[in-house]
Amino acid sequence: MTDAIHIHVSINGNTVTDSVIPRMTLLDFLRYKAGMTGTHAGCEHGVCGACSVIFDGDPVRSCSLLAVQANGKSVMTVEGLSNADGTPGTLQEAFQDAHAMQCGYCIPGMLVSAHALLARNADPSLEDIKEAIGGNICRCTGYVQIIEAIQLAATRLREALK
């Protein structure tokens, strides 16, 4: 078997260099090699969406990628949604204002999906929002406050551009 493979991954704008065994998932790499514990393991079989990250611009499930596949790529995690000084960004503020969570475990994946939605659609409809988070399971909220939070964030982001 191959020994560890050396990889360079840009995570939230910072390059992380490490060696990984081929079978290590991107999820495990982010959590246990890169120290990005905001990304959570939910099912590890590509269904629940808790491990969602933005990979080369698109939200994907980090349990369904190998760490070696991220070599030379950029990854954005929930930690990357905060402002440079660590304060929450607009979307994160809206999630707080709408109390769009309870236990918080699925929320990083929700935020990543919502972020990708708002990056390409400043005025999403209810159906657009459902499509964006349709692959993220939340067991606490029943989704209503999450939808309201995304709508709130969209409104605030549009107003900020005026």
Added chain:
Amino acid sequence: MNEHPGANLKFVSRKRRVREDKRFVTGTAVFAQDVNLPNMKHCAVVQSPYPRAKILSIDASLALAMEGVRYVLTGDEFRANANDMKFGLNTPEVKWYPLAVDMTRYAGEWVAVVVADDPYTAEDAAELVEVDYEALKPIIDPEQAYEEKDRLVHPAHGSNVLYDGHFYWGTVDEDFVAAEERLSYRVRWGRSSTVPIETFGVVARWDEAVDILDVWASIQMPNYVELLAATLRIPLNCVRLHQDVDVGGSYGVKRGIKHSVIVGYLSRLLRAPVRMIEDRLINMASGDAHGPDRIFDTQVAFNRDGKILSLKIRALDDAGAYPGRAPFQLAKPISAIVGPYKINSVQYDAISVLTNKTGQVPVRGFGQSPTNYMIETAVDKVARHLNLDRIEVRRRNFINHDEFPYQIPSGSKYDSGDYHTVLQKALDAANYDELINRRDAARAEGRLAGIGIGTCLEPGGGNNIFEYLMNPSAEITTFSEGAEIRVDPDGLVTGVVGTTTSGQGHETLVATIIGEELGIDPDDIRVVHADSLNAPITRSPVASRMAIMLGSSTAAAAQKIIAKAMKIAAYNLQEPEDDLEYVDGSVFVRRDPVRKLTWREICFIAHKAYHKMPDDMEPGLQAQHVFQVPGGGQLPDESQRVQIYPCFSFQAHIPYVEIDPGTGHVKILDYAIGHDCGTMINPDIVRGMVIGGLAHGIGAALYEKFAYRPDGQFESATFADYLMPSVYEVPMVKDVDHCTPSPLTSHGQKGSGEGGYLGAPAAIASAVNDALHPMGVSIHELPMRSYLIENLLNGGKTDP
């Protein structure tokens, strides 16, 4: 009508950010999986492929020979060095060890645990542990298990019956004779659960220098620390549970006691921190997190005006192979066994049986949701039988607003409620008249459309007395909760919570109530989770109890702070306390408000200026209070009548569904809900709980099932087979609140964590059966999967 006490409240019931949320949106919360200690070892589990088998031998030599593998633990070794896990029933021969001893009792049961330097190696090694089994025929069907004499899950116990209890409250036989009408029916609640997105995880480290077992766990469980200590044969004050770990959802099921005693044992043995994080397959198959699995046979006695006189209920619950506290989920519903209705008498036969399935644990509502489904089905059936409106029948049977406190046949006194008003609010939110038009128009076009009517009571506050009902050797009559408030010399306030949190917002609760009582902005108050060795008394955040219990204990502790501040002020202002007034931290002379002592002055005196303190007063400014469950402290009377829970919230659910007649697929198109949990400490938290619980209920009603094949093999280990509602399956719920304060709590608050889940399954079943009614069929089992409904529409009961 609305008795909202809000006028005088500054912080309670006001919209306020939930302080826990910030760490979740920034990804900085620390869950059990995020605890990473130096030299930490990792576990993987060897599972039994057989639902029932003798273990002939276990050979771990190949696994142990692998590089990076540190240990392989078996059930025999654990049994030799530790105790079995006790769970409360008086069934000493039903022994539960974390790893199978001699025989396996369900498919997936843990047979051995491998410890390695990393989780990948641990899994590799687990595959190399060779176990020889002699497969035995399992017992899977609960009704067969009840009758079975030879095929026993725990042979030493002598039967598969864990508990077979009979309760008879009031004049049941007379009422059945006197009633103008009677009907009977069977409903079945399928095996589902809450399935948090975080699996259970635990890290343990034995600190030899101080004789302390440090534990970080995603736990929500009363008696967890006691059970750990007792099982591992170590003193209770040697276990330190770190309760500042966030729990990624629980709703009752985060009870990984088996996992915890394993890592506790191993960390001491190996002199290294040991971590066990369930993966999803383990979590589903053998993480001890399945919920009730129940058959109800019910008889109803009623008059032609729709008034229900009496119920005879037989509940048969399939507890699985290792019951834990599952059987008590038959006893808690006694606290609201007649729902919100005036029913004169009840007979209740509660049976818990063992089968070769995964053990059941407490799930949101602790058995109340299946029971409520059974009660609400009775009301719908009475209405259909008499050709009366389902709402009208409910109104005729509701306990009225002016009849509280109201004692039900099983002994509970309901504290307060206004069921008529809340139901009306829900109907208004649903636009009920328009909804009927919509349904009827859909029917006219040949579609199957239905409106559901469902109500529920949510008993909140908890009280262990249900345990006594099933095991009189357990003389436990309280389920208290403590709070601690510390004020520092600068006058800054810290609240101390004695337990973990799993999304309920306890920190926000405590800060809001301290702020309200002391007149301090909650944002300036710190709230911390103490570890179990320095925490206030807690029975853990179960039973919809924290607003009631922690809220009331916090308010009482704050009043003790104020009382001391008043004494200090009286001493320094040289005025009698009766002439002083506490306002937002400062103490004024009422007739001369210029004379006052500020909060900072009081706090400085308390901590540092002992010469300004009254004689013999204890220095410092801090207070603890332990709140006793209202109505607790009593044993049942000779008729087994007793107050089990103190507070009773109420909800009314109005879903609208349409069913595809060709496929049987149910779509919930609209949903309105009215809820009354008394004073809402934080309205956003309550709303989230209500709608989130409702979404859980949608899952239980339509999709979620832990399926077993007749041969005992488990079929629902993945999220592709265990179907939880996504955003597409949960409608944009219209919610409306109402406030009938509880007279028993600090601010009139009641519980709100369970009601959504208690009401939704019943209401959705009501809607589906309303939709099916024109076709002359009805469905009486959950989840109401498409194929079951389609089969009914095809006139068949032939399909498996």
Added chain:
Amino acid sequence: MKPAPFDYALATSIDEATSYLADGNGEAIVLAGGQTLMPMLSMRLARPELVIDINGVDELFGIEETDDSVIIKACTRQVTALHSEIVKSRVPLLHKAMHFVGHFQTRNRGTIGGSVAHSDPAAEIPLAALALDSEVELRNVNGSRRVAMADYVVGPLMTAREPDELLVAVHLPAIVPGVTTATSFHEVSERHGDFAVVAVAAHLTFDGAICTKAAVAFGGVDDTPVRIPEFETGLIGETLAYGVPDAALDLISDGINPGSDQHASANYRRRVARTLANRAVSEAAADARGGA
């Protein structure tokens, strides 16, 4: 849930990928979007010695069109196909099927080729490909061949692809200008985005009001996605204005071989296959009438 050990090779060309496959002695597996393979690896249901990553092969990405076909390269992401104007206008059946495929995150990564290569009997993309009489282009170090979809799916998760072959593209016949073609895709699953319990893809050609050619594929009702020639023949010459004739629908049950599991009984699948076939064909026929 950690994968068993394997070696990893990143291919940057088709030749490189096929050469890795040739050296793999049947123990190599191709990683495209990973939405099926990665869970199978994590559950240790797949235990290859070598994982060949083709995400670095530029020539495996893209959608091309010719006069009579649309060619979707194997590594084309599902999201690309979903939003492709070419697919929408020239292979509308696939476009309709794509709306049932997975979720936002999985479509961003999952590929057309990966889904066809795996050919789950309940998956939408292979079902549409079968209804369209598509061909699968396979390549090994010795050359390439094209296999009709009907011949490609041979058994439960078994295909005609040899262990040394790489699926490089799916060739989908495009609708022909001037010919009235109507398509419809119907599916029942408990939740939005799940694999189908039963799915039906219909692709019909009309001359005026009369159906002249019919292709209807059924998913979730057999070991593979299936066509039922007798049923299709029963549609030809009909207007289908009042639904599918019972005589034709009656042929469905014998043309499929569904199983029973926790999600549905075999009989349910039989009845729903009939229901959805009727709906899909009727809807397509109505579209054809409306568009004629």
